[in-house]
Amino acid sequence: MHTNSTYDVKGTRAEINLSFLKKNFDEIRKNIRSNVLIAGVVKANAYGHDLHTMSDELIALGCDYLMVANLREALSIRAHIEKSGVKASVPIMVMGVTTQDDFKRAVKADITLTIFTLEDANLLNDAALSLKKTAKVHVKLDTGFNRLGYKDHHLAVEDIQKMIQMQAIMVEGLFTHLALKDRDSDAIQFNRFDHVIHALEAKGIKIPIKHACDSIGTIAYPERQYDLVRMGALLYGYCSRPTPFELIPIMTLKTNISAIKWIEAGEGVSYDYTYMVNERRLIATLPVGYADGVPRALSNQGYVIINGMRAPIVGLMCMDQCMVDITAIPNCKIGSEVILFGSALLPLGVLASLAKTNRNEILSRISMRVPRVYYRDQEICKIVDYLL
Numbered sequence: 001m002h003t004n005s006t007y008d009v010k011g012t013r014a015e016i017n018l019s020f021l022k023k024n025f026d027e028i029r030k031n032i033r034s035n036v037l038i039a040g041v042v043k044a045n046a047y048g049h050d051l052h053t054m055s056d057e058l059i060a061l062g063c064d065y066l067m068v069a070n071l072r073e074a075l076s077i078r079a080h081i082e083k084s085g086v087k088a089s090v091p092i093m094v095m096g097v098t099t100q101d102d103f104k105r106a107v108k109a110d111i112t113l114t115i116f117t118l119e120d121a122n123l124l125n126d127a128a129l130s131l132k133k134t135a136k137v138h139v140k141l142d143t144g145f146n147r148l149g150y151k152d153h154h155l156a157v158e159d160i161q162k163m164i165q166m167q168a169i170m171v172e173g174l175f176t177h178l179a180l181k182d183r184d185s186d187a188i189q190f191n192r193f194d195h196v197i198h199a200l201e202a203k204g205i206k207i208p209i210k211h212a213c214d215s216i217g218t219i220a221y222p223e224r225q226y227d228l229v230r231m232g233a234l235l236y237g238y239c240s241r242p243t244p245f246e247l248i249p250i251m252t253l254k255t256n257i258s259a260i261k262w263i264e265a266g267e268g269v270s271y272d273y274t275y276m277v278n279e280r281r282l283i284a285t286l287p288v289g290y291a292d293g294v295p296r297a298l299s300n301q302g303y304v305i306i307n308g309m310r311a312p313i314v315g316l317m318c319m320d321q322c323m324v325d326i327t328a329i330p331n332c333k334i335g336s337e338v339i340l341f342g343s344a345l346l347p348l349g350v351l352a353s354l355a356k357t358n359r360n361e362i363l364s365r366i367s368m369r370v371p372r373v374y375y376r377d378q379e380i381c382k383i384v385d386y387l388l
Contacts, residue, residue: 138171274300
């Protein structure tokens with residue numbers, strides 16, 4: 001849904017700054033060699049920022065590839081692009097497993113697939129032949145992450161030799177994923193990856209797009225960018241390593257106070273009275289809970305920002321609401337703005353630490369009932385409301 005600044009943006013919402021997205025992208029581009037491609041990772045609803053909106057923006061900014069976790073995400077982007085009539089487009093790649101039953105759907109939509117068995121390559125080749133199309137694939141190596149990919153690298157080289165002979169398969173890429181435990185273990189993974197590249201080149205096989213680094217890897221190992229880097233969290237403003245440029249988080253999660261009441265000594269708040277007071281306290285209710293994506297683990301642990309001050313979360317967080325203590329915060333009233341994360345006073349990383357999780361989990365769990373409000377140059381340019 002598109003709208004203007006007259007839209008009522010009070011209530012729980014995620015405010016997303018597209019000008020900051022551009023700044024992050026431009027800084028990333030400056031720090032990557034000019035011949036290295038940038039893949040925008042938009043899996044998990046673009047880390048909660050909206051799959052279609054972020055895909056459109058990243059295409060416009062100059063991303064060379066879009067990458068997702070599964071075929072449904074890829075097909076959704078493809079359908080959106082076709083429906084919107086966007087002239088500029090980029091390849092879309094599924095980084096996870098695509099079932100053999102879905103090979104024809106993927107080929108029809110020109111989706112690049114991840115492959116790591118000869119059986120899948122043969123069946124994908126058959127599917128592409130039946131449709132008179134060519135299927136692009138990236139072969140995945142397991143170099144130590146122990147999730148997906150060829151563990152037997154000798155077999156990988158043998159199978160790739162056979163894949164490149166297939167009539168309807170184009171082996172466009174070769175990739176791996178770092179565990180990022182430490183530099184020594186990462187070096188072992190890089191060496192294993194390089195060994196396969198060299199073994200293929202010794203047989204006259206040069207794969208066009210080789211990639212190993214996600215956001216953290218790109219920052220930690222600028223010399224290991226290969227032909228493409230996979231940018232996820234970095235685009236959205238987050239990295240657990242120091243960056244050589246200013247990184248700006250593009251999302252702020254907000255709500256507004258819905259009720260205020262005094263409670264007396266001896267009273268409790270929320271389920272099971274896990275929070276009891278021994279003196280009179282002023283409690284505000286917020287229309288946001290764990291069903292919106294705010295971790296329940298913040299019960300009696302976390303805090304929010306109201307009028308520039310911390311308001312502790314008190315009592316067990318509910319599915320749709322939570323309570324905070326505003327006794328020490330002046331000028332609170334129904335409708336006062338509340339920052340759940342995203343300001344300098346409450347960065348997402350602090351919230352994640354309090355909830356004993358990581359930033360990506362919180363972002364990706366922001367639910368569909370939270371509208372996404374987009375700003376460009378401080379003006380609302382778009383609102384995505386999944387329910388209306």
